[in-house]
Amino acid sequence: MTEQLFKPAKPHTFDGSDTTLVAVKTWTYTVEEYMEFAKIPAANQTRVAAMFLADTAKMWYINTYVIPETPLPDLKTFLVAFKEHHRSSESSSDIRRKIETIKQKNRSVADYGTEFESLINELGKGVDLGWAKDHFIKGLEDVEVRLSLLSLATFETETIKELTKKGHRLQQAVQQSRPRTSYKPPTPGKAPAAFTSSQPNPNPGAKLTKLSEKEREEHRAKGLCFKCRRHGHIARDCPDGGKEIQVKKESVNEATIVEQSDSDFEYPSVPTIKVHTVIQGTPVKALVDCGATPNILSIDFIHKRRLRTVPARPVYLHQAMSPHGIHVNEKVISNVEIPSKSWKSSRPHSFLVAPLKNNDAILGMSFLKAEKALVDAENSDIIVPMQEKDDEELETSLKGVTLPSFCP
Numbered sequence: 001m002t003e004q005l006f007k008p009a010k011p012h013t014f015d016g017s018d019t020t021l022v023a024v025k026t027w028t029y030t031v032e033e034y035m036e037f038a039k040i041p042a043a044n045q046t047r048v049a050a051m052f053l054a055d056t057a058k059m060w061y062i063n064t065y066v067i068p069e070t071p072l073p074d075l076k077t078f079l080v081a082f083k084e085h086h087r088s089s090e091s092s093s094d095i096r097r098k099i100e101t102i103k104q105k106n107r108s109v110a111d112y113g114t115e116f117e118s119l120i121n122e123l124g125k126g127v128d129l130g131w132a133k134d135h136f137i138k139g140l141e142d143v144e145v146r147l148s149l150l151s152l153a154t155f156e157t158e159t160i161k162e163l164t165k166k167g168h169r170l171q172q173a174v175q176q177s178r179p180r181t182s183y184k185p186p187t188p189g190k191a192p193a194a195f196t197s198s199q200p201n202p203n204p205g206a207k208l209t210k211l212s213e214k215e216r217e218e219h220r221a222k223g224l225c226f227k228c229r230r231h232g233h234i235a236r237d238c239p240d241g242g243k244e245i246q247v248k249k250e251s252v253n254e255a256t257i258v259e260q261s262d263s264d265f266e267y268p269s270v271p272t273i274k275v276h277t278v279i280q281g282t283p284v285k286a287l288v289d290c291g292a293t294p295n296i297l298s299i300d301f302i303h304k305r306r307l308r309t310v311p312a313r314p315v316y317l318h319q320a321m322s323p324h325g326i327h328v329n330e331k332v333i334s335n336v337e338i339p340s341k342s343w344k345s346s347r348p349h350s351f352l353v354a355p356l357k358n359n360d361a362i363l364g365m366s367f368l369k370a371e372k373a374l375v376d377a378e379n380s381d382i383i384v385p386m387q388e389k390d391d392e393e394l395e396t397s398l399k400g401v402t403l404p405s406f407c408p
Contacts, residue, residue, distance in 0.1 A: 008037035011049075016056035019086045021095075021118050027052075028079045035075060045075040060085055087122075095122050099132065104141040109171045112139065113164025120160060129159070136160055138303045143355045144327055145170045146299065151311075151329045273380045278337040279351070279361065280307050286361035288368070288382050290375060295367050297332050297351040301360040307332050309353055317354055328352050336367065343384050345371055 011030040014023075031052065035045045050061050064081070065072055072078070099119050104112040116139070120132055133155075140146045148170050149155065149163060158166075211219065211226060219226060226235040273288040279297070282305045294317075302309060312331035330353040336345040349367050356362065363382075367373070374383040 006037070008034050010034060011052045013052050013054045014057050015054040016060070016086065021087070021122055022115060024083055024086050025118060028083060031079065032075070042074065046072045046078045049075060049078060057086070092123060095119055099123075100135050102135070103139045106141075109140065109145065109164060109167040113160065113167065117160050117164070130156075132160060133158070133163065134303050134306075136163060138300065140167065142171055142174060143299075144174050146355075147327055147329065147353075151314075271380060273375065273377070273382065274359075275338060275363075275382060276340060277361065277363075278339060280332065280334040282307060284361045285359070286363050287359040288363050288375060290365060290368065293365050295349055295351045295364045296354050296356060296362040298356040298360045299353050300355070302332065302353055307334075312350070312352060315352075317352070326354055328354050336363070336371075338384065341384055 011027060011034050014027045031049050034040075035048070040048050050058070053061050064070065064085075073081070099116070102112075102116060102119070113136070116136055120127055137146050137149060140149075145167055149167055152158065152166070216226065218224075219229070223231055225231075225233055225238050227238040274285050275288060277284055277286045279286075284297075284301065284305075297307070301307075309330045309332055312329055314327065314329040317326045317328055332351040332353060333348050334351070335348050337343065345367075347370070349370065351361070368375070368382070372385050376383050
């Protein structure tokens with residue numbers, strides 16, 4: 001294509017309805033490109049740029065230059081004034097707030113990184129790169145990408161642009177490694193061969209869902225077994241016995257197989273036990289989970305409170321009913337304090353850093369066993385052993401105390 005035949009695309013019309021950083025910067029850059037490639041004379045560039053304004057943006061141009069009969073500036077000065085006007089409502093604190101709350105969602109890491117870097121550039125020089133990288137990692141959607149970037153030996157020296165490139169490649173690799181499920185649409189006019197939990201089970205070997213209170217009432221009225229959904233007996237006399245079913249646990253742990261019992265169907269679930277603790281000098285409400293082998297701290301909580309982490313032996317944690325393992329290679333080492341009991345752990349404990357949906361911390365069996373702590377299900381609490389005072393503490397506590405004399 002010769003230079004005479006090349007016609008650059010015209011900029012889109014900016015009407016002022018979208019004044020986000022991306023919208024404003026994209027329009028100004030497109031205008032500059034158009035003036036260069038269309039070879040618009042410098043004296044006419046500002047008026048030509050104004051042709052691509054509409055509505056409130058056009059009114060701003062008229063009020064600023066036309067009505068006061070102000071001489072038109074050159075294009076560069078005009079675009080600076082344009083950006084200042086349409087971005088003036090957003091202060092540096094607003095931009096910082098956006099950086100702290102921006103999320104990748106369903107975008108690629110490349111698109112997310114582009115917007116994130118634009119926000120950083122808007123703040124100018126002197127931005128705390130450590131603070132920026134913390135929030136860049138926090139906003140990533142994929143947990144495996146987050147943990148992989150954090151495990152980079154060069155993470156401390158990486159720029160946002162470099163992290164974006166590596167994160168984009170990691171995201172592609174993770175997506176390719178995950179198994180894909182195929183969907184076969186049902187035959188038209190034919191109802192799917194499925195059953196609900198309130199119907200008798202046509203396949204005794206199939207795994208059954210837990211009955212709701214309403215469904216249990218219906219089963220009692222119809223004389224159906226809570227376990228196999230068939231007539232002629234009740235749950236405790238069920239010939240199928242205790243079927244093994246998988247239950248979803250809060251903790252990021254190996255998928256746990258438990259034995260189904262009558263209580264699973266006839267009583268509501270027991271409320272979880274949570275205690276107020278202090279880890280690395282930071283208050284955190286922890287879930288006490290006997291089914292979790294390791295202690296765990298939420299990756300979001302770690303970033304938010306800036307707790308110190310150290311490398312851990314790489315392991316894969318598997319959450320119940322999830323086919324995908326979570327790669328974990330970081331941990332926090334700290335004593336655990338329970339202020340309400342004036343209690344401190346006998347030694348530091350390790351907490352793996354992993355994503356948690358509903359809790360900031362989990363105290364697992366490794367903690368309970370090491371500290372000889374007992375679960376008090378009746379009072380939704382834990383019982384920790386009394387700690388013996390050392391000689392120095394005992395001497396301090398006895399100062400000023402007069403002991404009675406037993407001498408005659």
